[in-house]
Ligand SMILES: NC(=O)C1=CN([C@@H]2O[C@H](COP(=O)(O)OP(=O)(O)OC[C@H]3O[C@@H](n4cnc5c(N)ncnc54)[C@H](O)[C@@H]3O)[C@@H](O)[C@H]2O)C=CC1
C-alpha cells in the first residue's frame with residue numbers, strides 16, 4: 001500500500017501488515033512502480049483518504065507487494081534502500097505514529113482492503129468498478145452500488161467501583177490485557193450489545209453503563225468501535241471466563257493499572273521470565289477507556 005499526494009508531503013507505504021512512512025509525489029510513484037516492474041496504471045486503483053490544510057489530496061495505493069515480505073526479501077531490501085525507509089508491522093507502528101497519521105493509515109488500510117474484497121457484484125456476479133475517489137463500487141450490469149462497510153463493535157471497561165476488569169484473548173501479544181470487546185448482532189442496540197458481550201465473555205451482569213467515545217478500527221476489517229464504561233452491582237463480581245473467547249480475565253486495582261499505563265509498549269521480561277502486564281497503545285480506544293478510569297478513580301480517591 002502506498003499513499004501519494006499531488007505535491008511533496010508525508011506519505012505512507014505499507015502492505016496489510018507492514019508500514020512505511022515516507023515522502024514523495026505522484027510522478028515519483030510512477031517511477032518507483034516502473035523500477036520495481038509494476039504497471040503504472042495501478043495508480044488508478046488509489047483511494048482518497050483525506051487532504052492537507054493546503055487542500056492537497058492524499059491518496060493511498062495498494063502495491064500488492066505481499067511477496068516482498070516473504071519470498072522476495074532481496075526486493076524488499078532494495079525497496080527499503082530506494083525509499084530510504086524500513087518496513088515495520090502495522091500494529092507495531094501504532095506505538096510510534098501520531099494521531100493524524102494513525103487516522104490516515106487506518107482509513108487507507110480499511111478502504112483498500114474493502115476494495116480488494118469487493119471486486120464482484122453479489123447480484124450479477126460481474127466485476128464491479130471503483131469510482132475515482134474510491135468511496136464506492138458500481139456494477140455496470142446490475143446498477144448495484146456498493147459502499148464501504150463498517151461493523152459496529154462495542155468495547156467496555158467494566159468496573160466494580162474500586163477495580164477494573166481486563167482480559168486477554170490468546171491472539172493478543174504476550175502480556176497484553178484490554179477491555180472486553182465484541183461485534184454487535186443485527187437488530188441490537190449499543191446498550192444491548194454491551195450487556196450481552198459482558199455476560200457472554202465473563203458472566204457478569206452490567207448494572208449501569210456510560211458512553212465514552214468511538215473510533216474507527218481497521219483490524220481485521222473495518223469496525224466502528226463504540227467505547228463504554230460499565231459497572232457491576234455490589235457483590236456481583238465473580239467472573240466466569242468464557243474460554244472459547246478469552247484466555248483469561250481478572251480484576252485489577254487502580255495502582256496496578258496506573259503502573260501498567262506508564263509502560264510504553266511490550267515490556268521486557270522480569271528476571272523470572274514473566275512479562276509484567278501491559279496495555280494497548282494510545283492509538284487504541286481501549287487505552288483511552290483505561291486512562292479515563294484511572295483519572296476518575298484517582299480523583300475520587302484524592303477526595304476521600
Ligand atoms: N481498538 C481497540 O482498542 C480494540 C479493538 N478490538 C477489536 O474489536 C473487535 C471485536 O473484538 P472480538 O473480541 O474479537 O469480538 P467478539 O467477542 O464478537 O468475537 C469475535 C467473533 O465474533 C464473530 N463475529 C460476529 N460478527 C462479526 C463481524 N462482523 N466480523 C468479524 N467477526 C464477527 C466471529 O466468529 C469472531 O470470531 C476485533 O476486531 C478487535 O480487533 C478489541 C479490543 C481493543
Ligand SMILES: [Mg+2]
Nearest residue numbers: 180181182245
Ligand atoms: Mg470479544
